[in-house]
Amino acid sequence: MHISDGVLSPQVWVSGYVVTAALTAYVLTRKTDIAELPKVSIVTAALFVASLIRIPLGPTSVHLILNGLAGITLGLSAFPAVLVALILQALLFQHGGISTIGINAVILGLPALAAYGLFAAGTRIGIRGRYAIFGGLAGGTAIALGVLFFSLCLLTTGEHLEDVIPFVVVAHLPVIAIETIVLGALAQFVARVSPQALRGFRPR
Amino acid sequence: MEYPQIDRYAGLASPIHRWDPRAKLVAILGLIFSVVLITDLKMAMVGLAVAILLVLVSRIPFRFVLGHLAGVSFFILPLSVIILFSYHQGDEIARFAFLTVTSGGLEHASLIAVRAFAAVILIFPMISTVRFDVTMKALERLRVPVRLVRMIMFTYRYIFVLIEEVQRMLRALTSRGFTGGMNIRTLITTGKLIGMLFVRTLERAERVYRAMLSRGYEGNLQTLVEFKMRKTDLLKAAVLIAIAVALNVL
Amino acid sequence: MREKAISIANLSYTYPDGTPGLQGICVDILRGESVGVIGPNGAGKTTLLLHLNGIFVSKNGNVEILGKKIGKESIKGIRRDVGLIFQDPDDQLFMPTVFDDVAFGPINMGLPREEVIRRATQALRWVGMDGYEKRLPHHLSVGEKKRIAIAAVLSLNPEILVIDEPTSNLDPRAKWGFIELLRGLTMTRIIASHDLEMVQALCERVIILDKGQIVADGPTERILVDVELLQAHGLAPDNQAGQSHKQH
Numbered sequence: 001m002h003i004s005d006g007v008l009s010p011q012v013w014v015s016g017y018v019v020t021a022a023l024t025a026y027v028l029t030r031k032t033d034i035a036e037l038p039k040v041s042i043v044t045a046a047l048f049v050a051s052l053i054r055i056p057l058g059p060t061s062v063h064l065i066l067n068g069l070a071g072i073t074l075g076l077s078a079f080p081a082v083l084v085a086l087i088l089q090a091l092l093f094q095h096g097g098i099s100t101i102g103i104n105a106v107i108l109g110l111p112a113l114a115a116y117g118l119f120a121a122g123t124r125i126g127i128r129g130r131y132a133i134f135g136g137l138a139g140g141t142a143i144a145l146g147v148l149f150f151s152l153c154l155l156t157t158g159e160h161l162e163d164v165i166p167f168v169v170v171a172h173l174p175v176i177a178i179e180t181i182v183l184g185a186l187a188q189f190v191a192r193v194s195p196q197a198l199r200g201f202r203p204r
Numbered sequence: 205m206e207y208p209q210i211d212r213y214a215g216l217a218s219p220i221h222r223w224d225p226r227a228k229l230v231a232i233l234g235l236i237f238s239v240v241l242i243t244d245l246k247m248a249m250v251g252l253a254v255a256i257l258l259v260l261v262s263r264i265p266f267r268f269v270l271g272h273l274a275g276v277s278f279f280i281l282p283l284s285v286i287i288l289f290s291y292h293q294g295d296e297i298a299r300f301a302f303l304t305v306t307s308g309g310l311e312h313a314s315l316i317a318v319r320a321f322a323a324v325i326l327i328f329p330m331i332s333t334v335r336f337d338v339t340m341k342a343l344e345r346l347r348v349p350v351r352l353v354r355m356i357m358f359t360y361r362y363i364f365v366l367i368e369e370v371q372r373m374l375r376a377l378t379s380r381g382f383t384g385g386m387n388i389r390t391l392i393t394t395g396k397l398i399g400m401l402f403v404r405t406l407e408r409a410e411r412v413y414r415a416m417l418s419r420g421y422e423g424n425l426q427t428l429v430e431f432k433m434r435k436t437d438l439l440k441a442a443v444l445i446a447i448a449v450a451l452n453v454l
Numbered sequence: 455m456r457e458k459a460i461s462i463a464n465l466s467y468t469y470p471d472g473t474p475g476l477q478g479i480c481v482d483i484l485r486g487e488s489v490g491v492i493g494p495n496g497a498g499k500t501t502l503l504l505h506l507n508g509i510f511v512s513k514n515g516n517v518e519i520l521g522k523k524i525g526k527e528s529i530k531g532i533r534r535d536v537g538l539i540f541q542d543p544d545d546q547l548f549m550p551t552v553f554d555d556v557a558f559g560p561i562n563m564g565l566p567r568e569e570v571i572r573r574a575t576q577a578l579r580w581v582g583m584d585g586y587e588k589r590l591p592h593h594l595s596v597g598e599k600k601r602i603a604i605a606a607v608l609s610l611n612p613e614i615l616v617i618d619e620p621t622s623n624l625d626p627r628a629k630w631g632f633i634e635l636l637r638g639l640t641m642t643r644i645i646a647s648h649d650l651e652m653v654q655a656l657c658e659r660v661i662i663l664d665k666g667q668i669v670a671d672g673p674t675e676r677i678l679v680d681v682e683l684l685q686a687h688g689l690a691p692d693n694q695a696g697q698s699h700k701q702h
Contacts, residue, residue: 003279004324005240005324006280006317006319006323007283007316007319028355029351034423035413038354038358039413040355043409044359045366048359048363049205049366050398052370053370055391056390057386058386080352080355088360088363094272096323163287164286178391181391181392181395182391182394182398185396186398187399189395190403194406357549357550361592362548364591408542408545412546415538415545419562420563426561427550427554428571
């Protein structure tokens, strides 16, 4: 889920850069110390690599997006992590989108932060299977919110892209389901084998 | 799972390869931003032609470029088709059953697709003509915030290590009969696999940090690089910036 | 008597989760000695090594390096004096290029540019990897990465080398080449491994660590022939002695 160059109006992608720059600067300078920077980067590499895994879907296959996982594992640092992953994707794999790096980081990164909040709050509730439930919810919500932001961008950009929105939504319904299940299984597994890992290094 | 190999042609010799990476980054980024701002189809075509010309000058094989356009095509082609049939303005020029195409729709769909492809193709002369580690150092010299560049640098380094790790894990799964069919089991297994990757990566991150500490890390991650800006570097940049401006002004 | 390079008096360590890591370790290592630390998996070898340049700092134990106690003021000097080489070279080669990695330590010491370049070049020559400056770590073999990991520490001119599992994942040829390389280094060396073949080739003294405690300490030729002792600590198969365990 990301928007390539040449589609959005300048107002939209410039705003994306403004929000991204502000949030990244805040997290990287105020919320990250010298010990966390290399560690967050290495986890970002793991997220990047995991998103290269293909999941079969009908006649084709899809990549995982895993912005929810970024939120669960990195907390606030999920935002710069998503940004770095997008920069590397644009430069290394040409998924397109130099001018849209900022807005794409907003589309995927804000939901990652929401997933973090949801997971952190939910797993405090002492019910059985809370990791699976809230891991799954965080994963699905992160994609759903991403689709919402994506659609809002298409809607506000004024380039006659409204009619694309239904297609985007429908195309992402299976992805929401897939990420819900994958992240549910993942969170439960990690909670069992290495519970402290889920408290990883979310900055203070 | 593919390794990033964007810089596999960095060893070729061409005027673009010889160009100072800092000047090259600034000039081609300028061109990319200029291309996405174009509102006139003919100018967008000129932009696309400039992009292709730069690839030709750089001697990067064109099939390498085409091979890397799958990702963007996957997004842009359906999008253009939808616009083609849904945006109605000007004369009707074609009709398929209940779908109509207008001249305005055709022009708008083409404009978006041409801008998108021109922008992506420009990444090749910019990134593929220099080793990626040099690109990162050039970004730092261009005053991109240093913490962001560090993150990119570490992430890039460990992508290769972790791709190998995931491949080993996938092989182990396959040898135990995992087929990866389209079912819930595949998703749950994938979740556990990524979970395992994450747990191991946290441990690795801790070990890497210890290795950094034991060699005196205190937050400084300087590297020694020498870039030399010559007159020809600036001249090349000036030409491209002039083109970038012209694309939007003329 | 030779000067002490490392002096450890009653060092204990408990992991954050409460499991004991090291218990009452007392050992002196003299300058120029080459000491093998052997023991089964989980014996505490790596934990002990991490105390030698202050990655782990224990509250109740005294670790002295070249006569200096490890503490806030001494830590920088101690990290320069003690070169720590990790088991997985991918953990240690974190910079974009071979040169950047070997230069990382000297740059952090604040050395001037020319000196950084001189030291990095020299360190790469010592390990037979000159000409690899611009190579990328992900294009190297395990053996090459291990050599560069050594160079990355040698560029700091350490007095003491501490090496964790130097021969793991190396094929026999790479392994013996690597052993030759280590033999050529003259500083104090502490090598943790369960590769007894290598320990025999490189070390004059062997310490056996098991369950966080030192259970034996003596000359290599005495320890490595004591089959019962080795068997008792999982370092030799129960029916046959002297064979090194293959481990991953």
